[in-house]
Amino acid sequence: MIVSVALAAPPRPGVGLYRVRSDALKMEELLSTNDPVLVSFVESLLDEAGIDHFVADANMSILEGSIAVIPRRILIAREAIGAARRLLRDAGLGHELKPEADR
Template sequence: MIELIRTNDAVIISFVESLLRDAGIECFVADQNMSVLDGSIGILPRRVMIGADDAIAARRLLTDAGIGNEMREG
């Protein structure tokens, strides 16, 4: 799996999950339960992970949705 996005913004994560799910691209949100450690104040970023085979399609999807600037390099 590769990291597509890393952010503290729960709205961005939810939007990306929805876009990917609607496109049939499986994803996994890593570090989602880390909020227990940071006291639910959102200082630890969450990561949206996807399969390497889906990287090109997922990047295109996020770019077309206007949130390409949120993606990680690579």
């Protein structure tokens, strides 16, 4: 299926798609792994708990040839990192978390 989208006018810097909120850049790495099943499980836990997250490097498999060389990183908003860490510890995944000293 092909979907086409027509824009009335291209976005300008500082407007629309180009605008970056300063709080959008304040994220911390929760964990890093090559295990796609773990990433999926952690995403489902975070979704269920209502914790916003972003999986960085998820599409790198296209470039690496799907051999899992580049780990996927799960990033959490700085203000929610404590709740996310507790959630993963409670789920028995504390050993997967990025060490506190590395933050």
